[in-house]
Amino acid sequence: MTDVAAGAQTRSKTITWQDPLPTARLGATMTGFEYMTAIAEGRVPAPPIAAHFGLRWEHIGHGEVVAVAEPDESLYNPIGMVHGGVAATLLDSVVGCAVHTTLPAGVGYSSVELKVSYLRAIHAGRGEIRATGRVVKEGSRIAFAEGEIRDAEGKLLATASGTCVITR
Structure with missing residues (x-):
């Protein structure tokens, strides 16, 4: 063990969540x-991944969502x-x-x-990051969407384009 590692403080993080399968089954009975x-308003539990990142939904619209998270050092590379x-x-x-909001x-x-x-780069301790997703084109079998992440000052950190298959 190096001198740096020997002097490092051990940290821990506890994550709790509910069984995701009943929630997913309930979700299948509702429009996206x-x-x-319902997830954003806390009427149904968020998926477990949200607990890992401290993610919460700030806005849900038709074809557009905004999520907020505050990354911590447990997510460091x-x-x-x-x-x-x-x-x-x-x-x-x-x-x-x-x-999903369009389905x-x-x-x-x-x-x-x-x-x-x-x-x-994204760093812990610099405030919340905001991730926005919006549908660009929705078809009957495939949908195209874009996303971006901005920091607390509005600086663009990352962008994405994605394709989703629609399953009926």
């Missing part, structure tokens, strides 16, 4: 907009910044959930492609 609104996979996951979430009850979606561009 109704389901996402080996070079001292939030791992790019966190940004990709947040972008995949808002892109997919934007598509009728009983219809699902799955990401089939996500292209992420990382523009600035």
Whole structure:
């Protein structure tokens, strides 16, 4: 063990969530907009991934969603910044959930492609980050959406374009 590692303080993080399967089954009986609104309002539990990132839904609209998170150092990569996979996951979430808000009850979606561009590093302790997803084109089998993440000052951190398959 190096001297730096020997002097490092151990930290821990506790994450709690509810069984996601009953919630997902309930969601299948609602339109995507109704389901996402119910999650945002706390009437149904958020998926477990939200607990990992401290994610909360700030806005749910038809074809557009906004999520807010405040990353902490438990999400750091080996070079001292939030791992790019966190940004990709947040972008995949808002892109997919934007598509979800356009779907009728009983219809699902799955990401089939996500292209992420990382523009600035994300660091803990610099305030909330805001991820926005919006549908660009919705078809009967495929939907296209875009996403972006901005920091507390409005600086653009990452962008994404995604494709979702619609499952009936």
